[in-house]
Amino acid sequence: MSLSHLYGGDAASAAAAGADDDDVEMERFEITDWDLENEFNPNRQRHWQTKEEAVYGVWAERDSDDERPSFGGKRSKDYSAPVNFISAGLKKTAADEVVDEDSDEDEKPPKPEEAPKEFVPKKLKTGGNFKPSQKSFVGGTKSFMDFGSWERHTKGIGQKLLQKMGYVPGRGLGKNAQGIIAPIEAKQRKGKGAVGAYGSERTSQSLQDFPAVDSEEEAEEEFQKDLSQWRKDPSGGKKKPKYAYKTVEELKAKGRAGKQLSAPQKELAQVKVIDMTGREQKVYYSYSQISQKHNIPDDTPQQPLPLGKDAKPQAFALPELEHNLQLLIDLTEQEIIQNDRQLQYERDMVVNLTHEIEKMDEVLAHEEVEVRNLSKVLEMVEECERRMQPGCDNPLTLAECAKVFETLQDKYYEEYRMSDRVDLAAAIVFPLVKDYFKSWDPLKDCMYGTDILGQWKSLLENDHLLSHGGQDLSSDAFHRLMWETWMPYVRNIVGQWQPRNCVPMVDFLDSWGHIIPLWILDNILDQLIFPKLQKEVENWNPLTDTVPIHSWIHPWLPLMHARLEPLYSPIRNKLASALQKWHPSDSSAKLILQPWKEVFTPGSWEAFMIKNIVPKLGLCLNELLINPHQQHMDAFFWVLDWEGMISASSLVGLLEKHFFPKWLQVLCSWLSNNPNYEEITKWYLGWKSMFSDQVLAHPSVKEKFNEALDVMNRAVSSSVGGYMQPGARENIAYLTHTERRKDFQYEAMQERREAENMAQRGIGMAAGSVPMNFKDLIQTKAEEHNIVFMPVIGKRHEGKQLYTFGRTVIYIDRGVVFVQGEKTWVPTSLQSLIDMTK
Numbered sequence: 001m002s003l004s005h006l007y008g009g010d011a012a013s014a015a016a017a018g019a020d021d022d023d024v025e026m027e028r029f030e031i032t033d034w035d036l037e038n039e040f041n042p043n044r045q046r047h048w049q050t051k052e053e054a055v056y057g058v059w060a061e062r063d064s065d066d067e068r069p070s071f072g073g074k075r076s077k078d079y080s081a082p083v084n085f086i087s088a089g090l091k092k093t094a095a096d097e098v099v100d101e102d103s104d105e106d107e108k109p110p111k112p113e114e115a116p117k118e119f120v121p122k123k124l125k126t127g128g129n130f131k132p133s134q135k136s137f138v139g140g141t142k143s144f145m146d147f148g149s150w151e152r153h154t155k156g157i158g159q160k161l162l163q164k165m166g167y168v169p170g171r172g173l174g175k176n177a178q179g180i181i182a183p184i185e186a187k188q189r190k191g192k193g194a195v196g197a198y199g200s201e202r203t204s205q206s207l208q209d210f211p212a213v214d215s216e217e218e219a220e221e222e223f224q225k226d227l228s229q230w231r232k233d234p235s236g237g238k239k240k241p242k243y244a245y246k247t248v249e250e251l252k253a254k255g256r257a258g259k260q261l262s263a264p265q266k267e268l269a270q271v272k273v274i275d276m277t278g279r280e281q282k283v284y285y286s287y288s289q290i291s292q293k294h295n296i297p298d299d300t301p302q303q304p305l306p307l308g309k310d311a312k313p314q315a316f317a318l319p320e321l322e323h324n325l326q327l328l329i330d331l332t333e334q335e336i337i338q339n340d341r342q343l344q345y346e347r348d349m350v351v352n353l354t355h356e357i358e359k360m361d362e363v364l365a366h367e368e369v370e371v372r373n374l375s376k377v378l379e380m381v382e383e384c385e386r387r388m389q390p391g392c393d394n395p396l397t398l399a400e401c402a403k404v405f406e407t408l409q410d411k412y413y414e415e416y417r418m419s420d421r422v423d424l425a426a427a428i429v430f431p432l433v434k435d436y437f438k439s440w441d442p443l444k445d446c447m448y449g450t451d452i453l454g455q456w457k458s459l460l461e462n463d464h465l466l467s468h469g470g471q472d473l474s475s476d477a478f479h480r481l482m483w484e485t486w487m488p489y490v491r492n493i494v495g496q497w498q499p500r501n502c503v504p505m506v507d508f509l510d511s512w513g514h515i516i517p518l519w520i521l522d523n524i525l526d527q528l529i530f531p532k533l534q535k536e537v538e539n540w541n542p543l544t545d546t547v548p549i550h551s552w553i554h555p556w557l558p559l560m561h562a563r564l565e566p567l568y569s570p571i572r573n574k575l576a577s578a579l580q581k582w583h584p585s586d587s588s589a590k591l592i593l594q595p596w597k598e599v600f601t602p603g604s605w606e607a608f609m610i611k612n613i614v615p616k617l618g619l620c621l622n623e624l625l626i627n628p629h630q631q632h633m634d635a636f637f638w639v640l641d642w643e644g645m646i647s648a649s650s651l652v653g654l655l656e657k658h659f660f661p662k663w664l665q666v667l668c669s670w671l672s673n674n675p676n677y678e679e680i681t682k683w684y685l686g687w688k689s690m691f692s693d694q695v696l697a698h699p700s701v702k703e704k705f706n707e708a709l710d711v712m713n714r715a716v717s718s719s720v721g722g723y724m725q726p727g728a729r730e731n732i733a734y735l736t737h738t739e740r741r742k743d744f745q746y747e748a749m750q751e752r753r754e755a756e757n758m759a760q761r762g763i764g765m766a767a768g769s770v771p772m773n774f775k776d777l778i779q780t781k782a783e784e785h786n787i788v789f790m791p792v793i794g795k796r797h798e799g800k801q802l803y804t805f806g807r808t809v810i811y812i813d814r815g816v817v818f819v820q821g822e823k824t825w826v827p828t829s830l831q832s833l834i835d836m837t838k
Contacts, residue, residue, distance in 0.1 A: 180205070196223070248336060255337030256344075289330075373412050380404055384428050398432045398452055405429075405459045425460055425477040433485040442493050446508035454515050456481065479517050487520065494528040499536040502552045505529070509559060525560055537567050542578040542592065550595040557599070568600060572608055579612045584620045584638040589613075590645060597645065609646045614654065617642060621658035626666045628683050636690065643692065652698050660704045663687065667708055671715040681735055684708060709736045741816065741827045748774065748815050751830055774815045778805070781830060787837055797825070806837035 053060040172179030275282040387396035460478035782789035795802040800811040818825040
């Protein structure tokens with residue numbers, strides 16, 4: 001087997017020289033151009049492994065000369081011969097390339113046929129003698145000349161499918177024909193240098209498909225930058241150290257950004273910490289050093305590099321010294337930061353002390369003013385005390401003392417308000433007030449001292465205590481003044497006062513009510529006045545005392561109000577006892593009881609009347625004799641005189657039980673004896689005029705008088721065929737009509753007044769729906785009871801419009817409703833009309 005054919009001329013000559021010199025066969029292991037061409041050629045001839053190759057491997061005999069041989073034979077190598085290094089692919093000189101081309105041309109076999117020049121693969125310039133195949137790829141690409149050549153052996157289905165999907169021959173693939181038409185071109189590098197060593201390697205096709213412009217300057221700068229980072233001698237090269245500098249201002253800014261440590265944190269910051277997380281044990285003196293341990297240089301010894309002839313020994317390696325220097329740097333930084341913080345603290349302290357000095361100056365000035373004011377106040381108080389001493393030529397009066405206190409309140413209000421007014425007033429004012437009232441009689445001159453004490457009230461009274469209604473004598477000078485100086489005189493005069501002489505005492509308390517505190521007035525009324533009144537009521541006898549009790553009890557009502565309630569029960573009991581033998585002919589009872597009607601509660605007054613008065617009036621009515629020819633009216637007048645005292649229901653009950661039965665009986669007996677109807681009419685009208693409108697409006701009284709009219713009408717109607725007074729029937733009918741019409745007019749007037757009152761109060765109806773006249777009132781009532789009220793078209797009576805109220809025909813005349821009867825129109829009330837319609 002020829003080595004020149006396998007490895008090229010240089011390799012064969014080198015191997016031959018080695019064989020001649022040392023008689024030792026050497027095998028070349030570098031990658032040749034044949035290896036590259038054979039590896040990237042998919043159409044290379046495949047070698048099928050034979051049985052011998054499977055058994056012997058590389059030692060098997062080969063028949064083909066195109067394959068790379070393995071070891072030829074085992075020979076002992078001469079290790080004493082010089083070492084031949086493998087080629088690193090360096091660029092050859094021009095003379096070597098010429099020699100290689102000549103040797104390639106000499107050994108190139110004859111070609112059976114020539115192909116076009118653009119489809120012939122270019123010859124790779126290598127160091128060996130390699131014969132590429134015509135079917136091989138250049139750079140992994142195949143010629144476009146054979147594109148689609150497989151269609152010759154098929155029915156052309158692939159080309160048809162591409163055309164159905166929009167493919168146009170001669171254009172690129174894709175929706176927008178963005179695919180390339182020509183195969184990817186390969187550009188041969190000039191030499192064997194690295195990528196980019198010979199400039200841009202882009203082909204014309206890549207520039208056409210990807211027209212991106214390369215910046216040669218930027219590429220050159222990046223290349224130079226990358227080139228400067230490579231060390232030619234990594235084992236012995238010296239890297240230039242980089243230094244980091246920190247200014248004082250940076251350290252100060254770092255210190256200000258950090259948070260101030262509290263006292264416990266400072267103690268923890270000085271704790272000794274042992275770090276055993278590394279290969280060696282390290283000691284730190286604060287927790288902050290742990291977070292900064294990456295700043296401390298690693299003091300672990302570096303692994304010694306293998307010594308060679310080019311290796312340089314490490315000139316400076318002292319980790320302990322580096323650590324100490326770094327520690328000194330850290331301590332210096334901390335000291336700078338601490339000094340900056342201390343300086344800032346001192347500046348803040350200066351600012352705070354400046355503000356404090358300003359505040360203290362203000363306080364000092366204010367206190368100096370207060371001292372001057374207090375000095376003046378003290379001088380005024382001492383002057384008052386000097387003039388109060390006995391034997392003084394110009395003794396102090398109460399009016400002058402009030403002026404002094406007014407001056408204190410106006411000019412020195414703060415000092416006056418903050419001072420102890422109670423003690424000051426007790427020392428100066430109280431003796432003067434006692435001396436002022438020593439000869440005072442409240443019942444004779446009730447207005448004495450009101451002006452001067454009213455002035456002292458405005459000077460001494462505590463507004464805060466007054467707003468809360470308190471009675472703390474230790475905090476209010478005026479209350480204490482009134483209690484200790486004024487109140488003893490009042491106690492003394494009330495003890496000598498007679499309750500039946502109430503007017504002077506009432507006038508006295510009325511005139512002093514706006515001056516004395518409320519709790520002192522309550523004390524006077526509850527503890528002094530009421531016990532005296534209660535004792536006097538117990539001693540009062542209504543049968544023997546000539547002075548009515550209401551004359552000395554009722555004047556206390558404006559002041560005492562409900563405080564007199566406990567006195568009412570014994571008063572009623574004494575009055576009830578006095579009325580046991582009373583007769584209605586005695587009018588003094590009414591004079592005694594009438595003032596108490598508005599004082600007693602309605603329930604207690606009605607019960608008192610029913611128990612003590614009404615039975616007496618009933619007996620009086622029983623004794624009344626009704627005689628039309630000679631009538632005595634005294635007993636009747638005695639009863640009616642109590643109309644305002646007893647309730648209307650009680651009075652009507654007396655009349656129904658004791659008067660009307662006898663009265664109707666006399667009327668019936670008189671009508672049965674051929675009477676004079678004119679006299680009966682006058683007698684009827686005379687009795688009716690005895691009663692008030694309120695009594696006549698009562699339904700029971702009205703019913704009794706209507707019953708009398710019915711009796712009179714029946715008497716006139718039943719006298720058919722007998723003697724009858726001329727005009728009697730007409731007179732009685734007219735009387736009946738007139739009386740009933742009056743009753744209905746009165747009822748209508750009452751209803752109208754009620755409607756007006758309801759309209760004024762706005763009760764039960766809106767302002768827009770208030771009845772303006774009687775017709776509107778009837779309309780409103782009809783709507784409330786769902787009754788049809790409407791005019792009758794074309795129907796009138798005596799010029800009055802007729803209306804239908806339900807099924808009833810009515811007309812309205814001067815506020816009175818008239819209902820159509822059997823023979824005539826009858827007046828009726830609105831309520832009767834509603835009942836009739838329902």
